[in-house]
Amino acid sequence: MDSQNVKDTVRQIFTEYLNINGHRKTPERYAILDTIYSIEGHFDIDTLYTLMADQGNFRVSRATLYNTIILLINAHLVIKHQFGNSSQYEKCYNRDTHHHLICTQCGKVTEYQNEDLQRAIEGTKLSRFYLSHYSLYIYGLCSKCDRANKRKKKNNNYKKEK
Amino acid sequence: MDSQNVKDTVRQIFTEYLNINGHRKTPERYAILDTIYSIEGHFDIDTLYTLMADQGNFRVSRATLYNTIILLINAHLVIKHQFGNSSQYEKCYNRDTHHHLICTQCGKVTEYQNEDLQRAIEGTKLSRFYLSHYSLYIYGLCSKCDRANKRKKKNNNYKKEK
DNA sequence: GTCAGTGCAAACTTTTTGCAACTAC
DNA sequence: GTAGTTGCAAAAAGTTTGCACTGAC
Numbered sequence: 235m236d237s238q239n240v241k242d243t244v245r246q247i248f249t250e251y252l253n254i255n256g257h258r259k260t261p262e263r264y265a266i267l268d269t270i271y272s273i274e275g276h277f278d279i280d281t282l283y284t285l286m287a288d289q290g291n292f293r294v295s296r297a298t299l300y301n302t303i304i305l306l307i308n309a310h311l312v313i314k315h316q317f318g319n320s321s322q323y324e325k326c327y328n329r330d331t332h333h334h335l336i337c338t339q340c341g342k343v344t345e346y347q348n349e350d351l352q353r354a355i356e357g358t359k360l361s362r363f364y365l366s367h368y369s370l371y372i373y374g375l376c377s378k379c380d381r382a383n384k385r386k387k388k389n390n391n392y393k394k395e396k
Numbered sequence: 397m398d399s400q401n402v403k404d405t406v407r408q409i410f411t412e413y414l415n416i417n418g419h420r421k422t423p424e425r426y427a428i429l430d431t432i433y434s435i436e437g438h439f440d441i442d443t444l445y446t447l448m449a450d451q452g453n454f455r456v457s458r459a460t461l462y463n464t465i466i467l468l469i470n471a472h473l474v475i476k477h478q479f480g481n482s483s484q485y486e487k488c489y490n491r492d493t494h495h496h497l498i499c500t501q502c503g504k505v506t507e508y509q510n511e512d513l514q515r516a517i518e519g520t521k522l523s524r525f526y527l528s529h530y531s532l533y534i535y536g537l538c539s540k541c542d543r544a545n546k547r548k549k550k551n552n553n554y555k556k557e558k
Numbered sequence: 559g560t561c562a563g564t565g566c567a568a569a570c571t572t573t574t575t576g577c578a579a580c581t582a583c
Numbered sequence: 584g585t586a587g588t589t590g591c592a593a594a595a596a597g598t599t600t601g602c603a604c605t606g607a608c
Binding site for chain 1: 508510516527528536542
């Protein structure tokens with residue numbers, strides 16, 4: 235499915251969601267949905283705000299972004315993450331399920347796909363709980379920070395020997 | 397291992413950590429560690445602050461709590477979570493690995509143990525990434541909210557028919 | 559004695575809220 | 584026309600920071 239096709243489809247899904255729940259179909263809401271579906275990877279509210287302000291296509295307030303993104307989450311078109319300081323979001327329609335590798339040192343987030351793991355988690359029997367979605371965050375050191383630390387350690391050892 | 401034994405052990409681990417990293421062994425730090433290891437389940441900074449203030453054993457400022465908890469995380473004695481609005485923490489020495497079921501409606505967090513799932517995640521081969529720990533958050537509806545929704549839906553259908 | 563650590567208050571960041579103006583229905 | 588939405592600004596909530604004082608080493 236190409237990018238425009240996805241955008242059309244999610245717009246339809248959103249319209250249906252708004253209809254069912256008696257919400258209005260404002261241009262702001264569709265502009266936000268469109269912008270989100272043109273972003274690859276994660277973003278926070280501030281990034282989205284700046285992006286929309288810079289593009290100049292449509293200017294919306296932060297308050298509206300916060301309001302709308304809640305609707306999009308409920309419509310299962312956007313997923314919310316909470317690593318780092320501010321909340322991160324990402325589009326989730328027509329995306330492969332993926333997990334997140336988070337470097338505890340530099341904060342870099344890498345997506346990681348593993349179908350076996352995915353099946354294991356989704357196949358889990360939960361009693362008295364009705365799964366909607368899940369997030370697996372794997373913390374550790376990215377190769378870059380790991381190498382940096384090893385260099386640092388080496389230097390420290392030299393210092394200690396003086 | 398009983399509770400006092402755990403407290404003694406983590407105090408030793410913390411002492412060692414402070415020594416290695418050239419930090420001072422202040423009474424505040426040990427009081428915070430002790431309080432955390434007397435809490436079952438999750439807590440946030442405000443809860444910890446209130447708890448220590450109320451107990452009256454040792455009064456510390458929020459700034460010190462934030463500072464100290466970073467040390468405890470680095471010493472692998474505390475783990476940080478980010479569901480809801482504020483950061484949540486929990487002790488992690490001598491605790492069984494568990495996952496979290498989070499109700500998207502009422503925000504209730506339930507711990508969930510599953511060794512198969514644990515093995516599946518820990519056994520995953522990661523290339524160019526050095527795993528330290530991980531968090532699996534499973535979102536959905538708790539049985540209480542699920543029942544409440546079903547009742548609500550039923551009532552709405554009646555309304556529509558009028 | 560020195561400097562890391564602490565408490566306090568102010569600053570900062572992110573998110574929520576109250577309200578007047580607007581507009582989708 | 585009216586009630587749901589929006590933008591703005593103020594408020595709230597959580598966390599960080601600057602600075603003077605304290606106490607671990």
